[in-house]
Amino acid sequence: MKTLKILVGVAFIIAISAFAIDKVSNSKTEVGYSIGDIATDFKLKNIDNTDISLADYKDAKGFIVIFTCNHCPYSVAYEDRIIALDKKFKTKGYPVIAINPNNPQAYPDDSFDNMIIRAKDKGFTFPYLFDDGQKIYPQYGATKTPHVYVLEKTDKGNIVRYIGAIDNNYKDTSSVTKKYVEDAIHALLKGEKVPLEITKAIGCSIKA
Numbered sequence: 001m002k003t004l005k006i007l008v009g010v011a012f013i014i015a016i017s018a019f020a021i022d023k024v025s026n027s028k029t030e031v032g033y034s035i036g037d038i039a040t041d042f043k044l045k046n047i048d049n050t051d052i053s054l055a056d057y058k059d060a061k062g063f064i065v066i067f068t069c070n071h072c073p074y075s076v077a078y079e080d081r082i083i084a085l086d087k088k089f090k091t092k093g094y095p096v097i098a099i100n101p102n103n104p105q106a107y108p109d110d111s112f113d114n115m116i117i118r119a120k121d122k123g124f125t126f127p128y129l130f131d132d133g134q135k136i137y138p139q140y141g142a143t144k145t146p147h148v149y150v151l152e153k154t155d156k157g158n159i160v161r162y163i164g165a166i167d168n169n170y171k172d173t174s175s176v177t178k179k180y181v182e183d184a185i186h187a188l189l190k191g192e193k194v195p196l197e198i199t200k201a202i203g204c205s206i207k208a
Contacts, residue, residue, distance in 0.1 A: 032141010033149065035197045038157035039065075042136050044099065044129035047116045052127045054097070054151075054158060061093030062152040062161070062188060064181060067131075067142040069102045070118045071109035072204035075145045077170050079122050082146070085166070085181060086126040094150075094185050096126040101137035101145070102207040110207070137206060144203035150184045150194075161188060164199030 033039055043053040054063060064085055068075040086096035104111040112130050119128045131137055140149055141163075150162035162184035167176045184194045 031138060033139070033160045033163070035160055035163065037160045039149065039151050039160055040139065041158070044131060044136065045112070046127045046129055047112075047119050047124075052097070052129055057095060059093065060095060060153055062150065062185075063158065064089065064094055064096045064185070065140070065149040065151060066096060066098050066146050066166075067101045067137055067140070067144070067148075067206070068098050068146040069100045069107075069110045069204070070114050071102075071107055072145045074170050074203035078146050078166055081166055081173065083123070083125055088182075089185055090126070092185075092189060094188075097129065098124070098126055099129045099131050099136060101131045101134060101142060103134060106207040134208060142201075143206060144201040145206060146203050147201040147206075148181055150181060150188070152188055161194050162197055163201075165201050168199075170202055 039054075041054045043051045046052045054060075057063070066082060068078070068082065070076075082096060082098065090096065100110055100115055102110040104114075108114070115128055115130060118124075140147075142149075146166060148162070148164060148166055149160055151158040152161045162181065164180060166179075166181050168178040168180070169175045178196075180196060180199050183196065187194045
């Protein structure tokens with residue numbers, strides 16, 4: 001009887017420990033930046049084979065960091081709008097910095113060589129960086145392509161001011177009624193609080 005009680009007690013402890021480990025494990029998957037966090041800088045290879053970091057942009061007021069890729073239909077649908085964002089806001093201090101977070105072994109279409117081809121074919125006006133080793137997107141907490149992070153450069157660092165989608169309709173630009181990224185940057189340029197700080201990113205899951 002005493003042995004049975006001991007075995008039951010051990011089993012209970014193991015079950016509780018397993019639950020605790022699982023809970024910790026699950027909590028660790030919820031990583032990434034929140035609004036108000038300071039985003040660390042990075043140095044990633046651009047399609048012209050130069051290394052690019054946010055620190056290179058001495059005169060920038062902030063950044064539109066977009067995790068995107070070659071193959072995802074959502075990313076493809078937004079390419080022209082990403083180019084338009086860069087053309088509209090880089091002269092005002094908010095350039096687009098695009099990053100491909102996908103593993104090219106899982107999706108060969110997203111290889112570095114194909115990034116070069118895609119950027120040339122579409123006439124990208126912004127850096128298109130390769131997250132080699134997939135080290136940067138987990139820091140940000142990006143889960144989709146495209147997934148946008150608007151950063152404001154301050155004396156304290158690059159502060160996250162917006163996270164989410166580019167706008168509220170990926171299918172048709174004429175049906176867009178909310179331009180989340182544009183609204184965020186307009187507010188920042190006026191020294192105002194971003195009206196909507198977080199939206200749901202709609203796109204393909206990032207391929208590890």
